[in-house]
Amino acid sequence: MSSGSGNVQNGPAVSTSSKKSLRVFSDDIWKNKTAKINAELFTLTYGSIVSQLCTDFQRDFNKVNDQLFAMGYNIGLRLIEDFLARTALPRCDTLVKTSEVISKCAFKIFLNMTPQVSNWSNNKDVFSLILDENPLSDFVELPMDASKELWYSNILCGVLKGAMEMVQLDCDVWFVSDVLRGDQHSEIRVKLNRILKDEIPAGED
Amino acid sequence: MAIQTVLIINKSGGLVYQRDFLASSTKLSSNDYLILAGTLQGVTAIASQVTPKALQISGSNLSKAANETEYSIPYAGPLGVKDQKEDMGSFLPPDYFTDSFASWSKSGLKHVTTDQFSLFLYQSMTGMKFVAISTQSSTSNMAVSFAENFLRKAYCLYADFVMKNPFYEPEMPIRCELFDKKLTEFVQHL
Amino acid sequence: MTQKIISPSTSVTQAASTASTGYDYTIGPQQTLPNEQPPPVLASRLYNESLHAKARKAQVSLSAFAFLFQEMISQTRKSSKSVAEIESKLRGLGYPIGIRLLELLNFRSSLTPGSRAFFNKASSMSGSAQGSNGVSTQQEDSLASTITTMKRRDLRVLDILQFIHGTVWQYLFDHVSDDLVKSSERENEYMIIDNLPLLTQFIGNNNVQCDSFVCGIIEGILDSACFPCSVTAHCMPEDKFDRRVVYLIKFDKDVLEREALRF
Numbered sequence: 272m273s274s275g276s277g278n279v280q281n282g283p284a285v286s287t288s289s290k291k292s293l294r295v296f297s298d299d300i301w302k303n304k305t306a307k308i309n310a311e312l313f314t315l316t317y318g319s320i321v322s323q324l325c326t327d328f329q330r331d332f333n334k335v336n337d338q339l340f341a342m343g344y345n346i347g348l349r350l351i352e353d354f355l356a357r358t359a360l361p362r363c364d365t366l367v368k369t370s371e372v373i374s375k376c377a378f379k380i381f382l383n384m385t386p387q388v389s390n391w392s393n394n395k396d397v398f399s400l401i402l403d404e405n406p407l408s409d410f411v412e413l414p415m416d417a418s419k420e421l422w423y424s425n426i427l428c429g430v431l432k433g434a435m436e437m438v439q440l441d442c443d444v445w446f447v448s449d450v451l452r453g454d455q456h457s458e459i460r461v462k463l464n465r466i467l468k469d470e471i472p473a474g475e476d
Numbered sequence: 477m478a479i480q481t482v483l484i485i486n487k488s489g490g491l492v493y494q495r496d497f498l499a500s501s502t503k504l505s506s507n508d509y510l511i512l513a514g515t516l517q518g519v520t521a522i523a524s525q526v527t528p529k530a531l532q533i534s535g536s537n538l539s540k541a542a543n544e545t546e547y548s549i550p551y552a553g554p555l556g557v558k559d560q561k562e563d564m565g566s567f568l569p570p571d572y573f574t575d576s577f578a579s580w581s582k583s584g585l586k587h588v589t590t591d592q593f594s595l596f597l598y599q600s601m602t603g604m605k606f607v608a609i610s611t612q613s614s615t616s617n618m619a620v621s622f623a624e625n626f627l628r629k630a631y632c633l634y635a636d637f638v639m640k641n642p643f644y645e646p647e648m649p650i651r652c653e654l655f656d657k658k659l660t661e662f663v664q665h666l
Numbered sequence: 667m668t669q670k671i672i673s674p675s676t677s678v679t680q681a682a683s684t685a686s687t688g689y690d691y692t693i694g695p696q697q698t699l700p701n702e703q704p705p706p707v708l709a710s711r712l713y714n715e716s717l718h719a720k721a722r723k724a725q726v727s728l729s730a731f732a733f734l735f736q737e738m739i740s741q742t743r744k745s746s747k748s749v750a751e752i753e754s755k756l757r758g759l760g761y762p763i764g765i766r767l768l769e770l771l772n773f774r775s776s777l778t779p780g781s782r783a784f785f786n787k788a789s790s791m792s793g794s795a796q797g798s799n800g801v802s803t804q805q806e807d808s809l810a811s812t813i814t815t816m817k818r819r820d821l822r823v824l825d826i827l828q829f830i831h832g833t834v835w836q837y838l839f840d841h842v843s844d845d846l847v848k849s850s851e852r853e854n855e856y857m858i859i860d861n862l863p864l865l866t867q868f869i870g871n872n873n874v875q876c877d878s879f880v881c882g883i884i885e886g887i888l889d890s891a892c893f894p895c896s897v898t899a900h901c902m903p904e905d906k907f908d909r910r911v912v913y914l915i916k917f918d919k920d921v922l923e924r925e926a927l928r929f
Contacts, residue, residue, distance in 0.1 A: 296564060297806035301727075304573065306566045308731045308864070310840055315763045316731070320738055323759055327745075342741060346733045348646055353566070353635040355600050355730050359577035359628065381730040406726050426734075437602045445598035472487065473521035474584015565868065566729040640732040640868035642739035642876075654870035 297376040300357060305380055310406045317407050321423060332420035337360060343429020350381070351434040362438070362474070362475065366463050367391075369440065370398050373431070373461075382406050386459075399447070402457040413451050422446040439467040478611045479663050480593070482630060487603030487648050489517030493650040497663045498611070516585065516597065516607065524583040548576045552625035556662040561603065565636040565658075572632040579624060585617050587623070596620065598627035606630050628666065633658050695908070732868055739869075739876055752874050757882035764886020771833055776817040823856070823917065823925055826891050830884060831858055838883070839864045854917040858884070861907040870909075874898050877911050884913060895920040 274345050282349045313407065323409040328334040354377055363369040370388045384406065390399035422428075435442045443462045448454035484493035493512035496503065504512070554571045562569055579586075581599040588595040593611050600608045606627040612619065636654035638644050644652055705844035738759065739752075746752040820826040831846040839860070866876045877899035884897045895917040902912050 273787065304568050306564070306568055306728040307725040308728045308840065309838060311841070312763075313726045313731050313734065315766060316734060316738070316759070319759045319762050320734075337596070346737050349639040349736070350602070350729070350733050351602060352600065352631070353733075355602065355636040356628065356631040357567075357729075359573070361578045362580065366630070381727045383724070383726055388748045404642070406724060409724075419565050435826045470487075472581070472599055472601070474524045474581035475600060475601070563862070566727065566732060634734075635729075637817055637870075640729070640736050642736040642743065643871065643872060643874075652870065654868065 293371060296358075297379040300376075301380050301383060304357070308381075310383075310409070314406055314409045314411075317426070318411060325328055325417070325421075330416060334418050336409035336420075336422050336425045339425040340429040340432075343431075345429075345432040346426070347430040347433020347435075348357060348437055350430060351437040354380075354434065355438075366395055366398070369435075370400075370461070374400060377434075378410055390458075390460075397460065397462040400459040400461065402459065408449075408457075411451060412417050422449060423451050424449065424457070431459070431461060436467075439470045441465050441467055479666065480611050481607075482659065482663070483513060483607040483609075484634065484650065485513045485517060485605040485607065488647070489514050490647070492538060492648065493661065495656065495658065516605065520581070520584040520597070520599070520605070523585045527553070527583040546579055546627040547645075549621050549624045550576045552622050555622070555625060556629055556665050558661075558665050565633075566640075567632060567636075572629050577628065587620060589613050589615050594619070596623035596627065598624055598631065604631070604634075606634075628660060629651050629662065633662065688814045696906075701723025710907065722842040728864075731865075733878075735865055736868075738879075739874075743874070749874050751880040756887065758877065760879040760884075761886040761889075764883040764888075765890045766884065766886075767834060767837070768890050770827075771837060772817050774821075775833070776813050776815065821928070823893065823921065826893055827856055827858070827915070830887060834883075834887065835860075852916075854919065854922050856915045856917075858913040858915065859910065860913070861904075861910050863911045865911055866911075867909065871901055875901070877913075881913060884915065888915070888917075893921050895921065 319337070320342075324338055325332070328338070355416070357380065358376060360372060360376065363372055375387045375389050378386055378400075384402070384404050386400040386402045388398055389401055391397070402424075405424055411423060413421060413423060417423075420468045425446060428446060431444045432442060435444075441464045443460075443464060445460055446458070447460050448456055448458045450457050478498060480498050481494065481496050483491060486492045491510050492510050494506075520576065551574055557564070557569070557571055564572065565659065579598070580588075580601050581597070584599060585597055587597065591613050594610050595613055596608045596610065600606075608623055608627055608630075610619075633655060637658055638650055638652050641652050641654075677852040707774050742752050742755045746755060772851050815858065822828055827846055831843045835841065835843040835858075841862075843858050844861045844923075845857070847857045847859065849857065863877055863880075865880065869876050875898075879898050881897040885895065892895075895915050898914050899918075900912045900914060902910055
């Protein structure tokens, strides 16, 4: 894990600040290169899935959380290929870079949102994504019995876990708060356990 | 340059896809293709190990800017895309991408040439390898960037018509009718 | 499910009561313990904002949807024993969406310029009012109270089919459906045709008809509009449209009987 320039190849023009160019790069992909669909159809479909799971698991919301995570994990394993084909971004050399790519690029080009990155741990191996908006949970109000146990958007954690594992980052990802439960923010925590060095494809170093 | 064959090799070196596009192409037995896939996987690994240490060190000391230009592959124009209004799946016309881009494989095997043909290899960060065999024996900069553009587009098609197909099991051989169709159309319009 | 027109005088209280009982469609009415605190969700804000199409016009990437759809089908396959079971489960996942769309789209098309102004006011307020409990103030200026006439419920087969062919298709797939045809052989059969089905475009022909999900949506709409029917999807390529899908709608007999009586 090295030598990735960590920045975007944004044409021959020399980019001034890496922060800005990642944003511009991602906006361009979202606007000009990505086919889109009505976000409400996405919201309603996800809602239908969650509500069906609640019935299937007889309102055992811990099981629903696990199932949503597992579904997200499967999605992540596949979605990463779309992300890489679409962006061709080089490997990030620090978790700080990774967090920026996740928030400014990945969330942007899939869900048209940009969560804030914050709450870094001292040794920079844990960070939070604060979701100001969330197209999965628009329209949604949790029923009473679910409001303390269900992490409605838990699929997102699974997606992050699966996608990062495919680029050899072993992480734990979990929700710590959700506005649907009455919290101030929706916050996802990401902890890097280790880099799976043995699995980095030969030829990258 | 005509594309004779496209191969896809998964991260463990298994051949998951093979398709010939020219009637004239020499047919290898499926066993030979499996051997080819395994060999490419092995050679890629070894190639990065035999990179001279001196180069590795100077490479990592290069300034960022130099690094970018060194590995950046220029955008080769809308090759393979028929017309501006074409249905491009989850991508928007006019093209799958329009910027130059970096290759993930820096020290691994990238091409093999004989006097009769050349083979190009594009490896993603997940370890998927896309291989094209072309009927020209050219590894000029032009040919290489052309091939890498072609293979990244094949990767885009893979992301749409293989990854988004619920009947495909990851890591397994690819049997997706739409992927075959789109890739064939794409090769024919090069 | 019977058709309910949201009338301005009742929609606010409905919203409030839904919030406090935590009504869940999948299990029906439930008892609520009296000492439980209702969750501090700004129910009426949620309702007002969701009901306004122009307010949001939000989009996500087709990829994001396609991956979710793909995984939904994978899971359904894993938990089913037969093709028929997969298709019926997909239909079941689409059905509740249809029920919601009938209400949502009719409500939205009833909004007047006045109610748009209301919304602009509400959205500029909502930013600052976030976190504080605004239920009491919002009850006074509910979006519903600005609606002067509610769009009339569709009573005829052709009207409701036009609604699906036009409004619903445009909303879901960003184009009206390519054709709406009455069967020449059977009185109770109609067909909605889509040359380029958006949701299944990455999947291709298969022994499992993944467009059953859309069948569920159509059934949900027609059922809750009191046009009980069954909907099936058929792949029928034509010319250059090799993924062309025909949705065959078979209305129950009493729908036709009613139609004959009334009109």
